[in-house]
Amino acid sequence: YDLAITGGDKLTTYGFSAGYYSNTGTVINTGAKNLSARLNLDFNLLNERLKVSPSISFYRKDLDNMYEPTGGGNAGWSDFMETMMQIPHKEIFDAEARHGFAQPLPGFPSGNPIALRSIVTDQTRIDYLQASVNADLKIFEGFYYRFSYGSTVKDNYNFYHMPSYYFGNQSQLEKTFLSEERGKSDQWVMNNLLTYTKSFGIHKFDGLLGFSREKYEYRFTGGSNRDMPSDVLTALNAGIGDRDSWGDRAVNTLQSYFGRINYELNEKYLFQASIRYDGSSRFSEKNRYGLFYSASAGWAVHKEPFFDVSWISELKPRAGYGTLGNQNIGNFQYLDLISTGSRTLNYPLGSTNILQPVAIGAITINSAAYNIKWEESAIANFGFDLGLFDSRLTLTFDYFNTKTKDMLVVVPRPYTSGFNTFPRTNGGTMVNNGWELTTTYRNSVGDFRYNVSLNLSHSRNKLTRLGSSGESYVDGYTDYENNPTTKTEVGGEVGRFYMYRVIGIFQSEQQVIDHAVQPDAKPGDLIFENTDDDEDLDDDDKVYVGSPMPDFEYGINIGLGYRAFDLSLFVEGKQGNEMYNGFRMMMFRSAYLNNTLSDLTDAWTPQNTGTDIFRNTSQDANYNLRVSDYFLEDASYLRLKNIQLSYALNSELLKKYYVQGVKIFAGSTNLFTLTKYKGFDPALVNEGVFSRGVDRGFYPLTRSVYFGLNLEF
DSSP states (O other), X not given: OEEEEEEEXXXXXXXXEXXXXXXXXXXXXXXXXXXXXXXXXXXXXXXXXXXXXXXXXXXXXXXEOOOOOXXXXXXXXXXXXXXXXXXXXXXXXXXXXXGGBOOOOTTSOXXXXXXXXXXXXXXXXXXXXXXXXXXXXXXXXXXXXXXXXXXXXXXXXXXXXXXXXXXXTTSEESSEEXXXXXXXXXXXXXXXXXXXXXXXXXXXXXXXXXXXXXXXXXXXXXXXXXXXSOTTOOOGGGOOSOEEEEEEEEEEEEEEEEEEEEEEETTTEEEEEEEEEEEETTSOGGGOEEEEEEEEEEEOGGGSTTOOOTTEEEEEEEEEEEEEEEOOXXXXXXXXXXXXSOTTTOEEOSOTTSOOOXXXXXXXXXXXXXXXXXXXXXEEEXXXXXXXXXXXXXXXXEEEEEEEESOEEEOOOOGGXXXXXXXXXXXXXXXXXXXXXXXXXXXXXXXXXXXXXXXXXEEEEEEEEETTTTOOEEEOOSBBTBOOOEEEOTTSOTTEEEEBOEEEEOOSHHHHXXXXXXXXOOTTSEEEOOTTOSSSOSGGGOEEEEOSSOSEEXXXXXXXXXXXXXXXXXXXXXXXXXXXXXXXXXXXXXXXXXXXXXXXXXXXXXXXXXXXXXXXXXXXXXXXXXXXXXXXXXXXXXEEEEEEEEEXXXXXXXXXXXXXXXEEEEEEEEEEEEESOOSSOXXXXXXXXXXXXXXXXXXXXXXXXXXXXXXXX
């Protein structure tokens, strides 16, 4: 539900909006509720030389959570995946049992994920309070001063309660667990801007000088108790078991000086230059500031006297070059971090004949990056804007080449260094290039109007340095820290798939003997390529087999209208990227007492040799499920993301009742997807940079159908 009210006069205007959204999740005990409200005001003062615009907004989000194994590194499986792996004829409910859920019968594996999703309480409430004020002062004609200040206060609270349960030896919690966390962040941003605009003859000039500061401060605290005497007791001080507490505080600031100049000659030759000097508290004093700049130029060829092509209404080539800085890292990476007071660090000292005092221990837990500094990207781009047939058809093209140096990356080091966590450091250099094309055609014929827009983009990256001696980085783990699927090293893309290559299925014992490097294989097992032609099959036989990066991405917007009817569609897609279907791999595990995919009913047998499904066996000496391109799939797709049909009613009869307009609409999101990918969503992008194309059974995408009514008074 949404409500908006606007009004005002010459000196004062206002706008108020409010909204409410509720969605029950696809997975048991998940969902979201959002509540929002916003008030905007504008005041014109000093004979309209000063405009003051305050605003305030509130946003509340209530979430019922589910664990999602996003990111890289030690990633497990989601609750959704655990549910899919259960044997389908396993009992779920038992009215006589604790919580009303059944324990597994003898011979069945542990676990009842339906029960766990039903009895757990994992709720988060996030409140945002935002306030800002902008003041624009006209000092004299063409010269303005703008002051802006914005503050955001975020308060988040998490409540997690898991009653004790027993669903088998490998799925049990002896005592009820309770934890609570509360965090609060305060962020403010202040900007001071001076702008000057001047035109004289064929010359047009505008300049900007600015200074900005911002500060972010975050503090959170939490506690837990591992033995609550009753499921109905939900206060931490009622617990009788081991108590734990934790907390943290973070502060970072950013300060910037910047300027920009635009110059236009005869409305045909366009130039722009900018410079900024940024300082971040995330770097030590000697590397705190970074200097970044840019310059660009454009030429409106269609305005030249010599250009006389009637059907070209705009032709504007342009080019630019500039640098950008990145400081998105944790705080105090340049300092050694000290941990104190844990049970593994404290130690009793003194004579054994008396009460021994406990000495507080301390240890360095990281290897500091003392010389860490700004990451810098140098970007060169060129392109053009083209308009045809009185700009009914427009086209914009851009090509870019980005060279990033001093990349802020975590460079892995051996655990023999004494550390198990490492800060980010300037450990990489990468080149990224690509292009983007956007074209739109719009026209009308009588009462019928239409527009079609197409967006195409392509990009590729290449790592030219990682670490100090060409280290590589493996990630994309499919089973906690086992079975990595990606490898990143100098000379290739970030997060490429690196695994064994499957070249077929053994059809006979003689074929196994001839292949030689898989002595434990049987007919029906997968054949893995011996890429180095030695006498065994090992990690040296892994090869790069694909990329999570698409050859191109596209989006299509279509708008059709006839009188009071409007139809809009948005289609999106990717082409040429692969995804490792870890969900499918786990559902092929016949050696475990879990559910499997129905594909295994077509598995290889001596009577069914024409299949591409390897043999179904609980004794997999060949290890068919090792990481290989057998589970690497084409994740290209086309999806109808949005479609909406609306009818606008605006009659004189309604205006008698103070109704200015009525709009009725209906639509759908994610209506259909065309893809060869066998997982739930070919469009998922894992948050981990080095594991973006790895599917671990994420929360499924939902299709929705909606109806609505807009009233304007």
